Amino acid sequence: MSRTQWWRRAVFYQVYVWSFADADGDGIGDLPGVRSRLPYLRDLGVDAVWLNPFYPSPQADNGYDVADHRDVDPRFGTIADADALIRDAHALGLRIVIDLVPNHTSDEHPWFRAALADGPGSAARRRYLFRDGRGPAGDQPPNNWTSNFGGRAWTRAPDGQWYLHLFAPEQPDLDWTSDEVRAEFHSILRFWLDRGVDGFRIDVAHGLAKDPQMPDLGEHLTRPGAAHPHWDVDEVHDVYRGWRRVLDDYPGDRMFVGEIVVQSVQRLALYLRPDELHTAFNFALLKAPWDATALRTAIDDSIGALETVGAPPTWVLSNHDEVRHVTRYGGGPLGVRRARAAALMMLALPGGAYLYQGDELGLPEVEDLPDRVRRDPVFYRTGGAERGRDGCRVPLPWSGSAPSLGFGPGHESWLPQPSDWKSLTVERQTADPGSTLNLHRAALSLRHQIPALATASLTWLPAPEGVLAFRRGPAFRCVVNLNNTPVRVDPAELLLASDPYATADTVPGESAAWYMIGW
Template sequence: MTDALLRSDAASPSEDPTGTAGDAEGPSSNVAASSDDATWWRQAVVYQVYPRSFADADGDGIGDLAGIRSRVPYLQRLGVDAVWLSPFYPSALADGGYDVDDYRDVDPRLGTLADFDALVDALHGAGIRIIVDIVPNHTSNRHVWFIEALASPRGSAARDRYIFRDGSGVDGQEPPADWTSAFGGPSWEPVGDGQWYLHYFAIEQPDLNWDNREVRDDFLATLRFWADRGVDGFRIDVAHGLAKELGENLPDQATLDSLPRAGGHPLWDRDEVHEIYAEWRQVFDSYSPPRTAVAEAWVESSRRPRYASPQGLGQAFNFDLLEASFDASVFRRIVEENLALAAESGSSTTWVLSNHDVVRHPTRYGLPDPVDPAEKRGAAWLLSGGADPVLDADLGLRRARAATLFVLGLPGSAYLYQGEELGLQEVVDIAPDERQDPAYFRNPGVDVGRDGCRVPIPWTSDGESFGFGDAAAHLPQPSWFGELSVAAEERDDASTLSMYRAALALRRELETDEELVWVDSPDAVAHFRRPNGWEVATNFGDTACPLPAGDVVLSSGPLEDGRLPGATTVWLRA
């Protein structure tokens, strides 16, 4: 690449994969605003860390808090504004840590509360804020409340914290309804006395009863517990599922599936859920600056603004690009719709291309669009073991880099998933006895699970776990990880890591009002201008087109003379 494509001062190579070497040449601080800035999150770049797969400091094969702390210089040099920490609580890992035993402690395999405090201090010292995952729809079946519920009789206060129902049939031997869980199999589990409990997800994840005042108060205490320890914000898991209204007669699964999810569904996106978040907002606003929150709410787009309102959580995930084709018209439509929704709520929108629940976007973009639009992208490829359809990994990476630069140029906040800055592909060749995701075990032959995007990331080019730790990683890493390791990409100014570093440094310089104007361009190109004259143009097509006028600041790939190649994004100053 030419010097115009990647700024050497923002992405100078280093031999140290932790990012501690060469810091003087990178950004010295990642705080774009003062520490008491109440609006820091509006255009923040947030980096999701899946703790068990980021860095292993104690050599047991599982990532931990000390490992994350050792990589804070890397995160600072990358240029992120905040880290979102996926669950690190005590857990049997029935669902990757989203089965929580204790909401106010740290899993001993990952560290201690003192380790958490040290991590917060290290991040804040580097100018990086911290967001933690809150999992309020369900506890684990090892939570002290659920243990008490099983030991208590029907109608007890202990059982009222969860959703228990009498079974049907003789002596309650049949489930209350034929509902199917998200991970396959029945969503009602018997407890041996004629009653059953609801678990929309894994058996080990009993759903809480949010009509219970004790449940509400306990989560308010949990939010304060972590805010008092310096947490800057919260990501709310299954935010649209807390309020439920089951009634006397439960509908069957077919009826349940047919009901609209727009305020009156028994399980999803009920209007009452916002009463819960109004109380949470009072807690958030009692701190200075107010704590932030972002809702994981898979709801109709018209319903999203209420989750993102200043009276509620304040921001909501926009997952539209996770399901979108690599197409200019599709991307333009999604951008327009979500900027309008953000304006309606008074919030900023969020952009997400990868996370811990979906196939990594360099792989998605290297596969043909599914025949059935309802099919999860990459699902058929995963089930085939990566054999069918054929993955075009080079095309997928070019498109992923182009999509990333397009997204990072947009107004709103951007959420990155660990390893995407290395251009990692999905890992498909995981043996059945090495898999961990409950979706795989509950849906054999139907769902291969999410382990492929959760494989520990590579830091060095060789070694038993590519620098992840001193022991084999808890999920197997493929041999090709070495060439995509941090150490390997540090030495290449055309690498995906170098591109991310350059983009995040430039984004901070060019951050402006949350507006854009579309520029007339060929059908295959999406081209917009920000108020300060910064322009972004992406060629979503296969053939080169004329390069827009302006000084090239950054490109996702090599440029032809006066031409913008297909699957390429360019940033320009007019």
């Protein structure tokens, strides 16, 4: 792949560090474990590795409550381990993207400790969003905003003021009108860029700016033309213009990808203007049901909106916050069939793509975790009404049949793996030519070999109801049959199929196939 804007068509592999590979046997994944498995990722055929947070943290939200943005949590290793990981990845031709969490810090961050100690009106407190309460005694929160994790979005400090946390109370929101906050994150960017990282995934990229009036949510949204008071507020764009100037000081086509949840792809495109972020983590395909019309709409809307700003689309089917798509698509053998088909569809689309660890193994959501092992604050803040995200974070099965399934040298893993995952290990699937792992390896290899998959635009082809068919360039064709019965297609050379019974002119139900004319 050319170095020039490599991120436009790269395949990124998301590593959830807690659950990828455990080198020291404590049941928790770590950076040496990731480093040991880099050859696996190279052989899989991905271009870049995105690491979820590995910074020092009390782990109230599995690392998204950061106490120090310039170090490594001892659970995961040392800063020397991070340097070695970056160095080894580059030697293997892999790029490294790390998670950045700018909306909030941990409540154990030195800044927040100082904010509590120094009190109202202090410079330390102005780094966060403290407000006086409502009511005669100030004992009511400043407004009715609620946390994404359940409950209200305000917690009262011992001195009586309240602080905002759009997530857990242990994750106080920063005040991005503060010049000190902005300067600090420019420094954090440079710290990691100097160490060689190739890019940053920005957590909650749509959430940094807040309406300074902080109106009650219902009242605000009923006003004609009103925008949301704490999501996708226009002032957020000035933050990213500043970040882009920092990144552009560095060689090697470093990049940003934002986690951006907005109301329309048109709003999404605003973040990807030429002087802001390079790409966005696109949820349109992930959120679409297994339906031909819905999937085509997600694809068309994404490509069309981003063309207006010259940005490439990205595609993703699962991540660490969402139910795994094998389960979303029906679970069991049906879910696996659909997930295999969806993988071929996604990897044939123009732009970049993201694989979440275990996608390549066809892992399902683990839906029967005991309550006692759950860690997700969503589960606890909703009193168990929402099961949370632990089910998609269960450690990977690598080999063997004994507990931990090769995840680490010990017999424990921080979340228990289902016993039937022994049939889904990397070891077992590598030996099976028809496995989901080998399907991904073949697809990623062809994606690199076929020039049209790097450069050509997408053109839809006529297809029966319930079928998606498109071409890239004059010769490559992808057919996705979302029906449960086979469909006939114009004869062509079959390159790859998610179902072993596909032929040059037939695509079985719930499957996808890649064809080439004149290959």
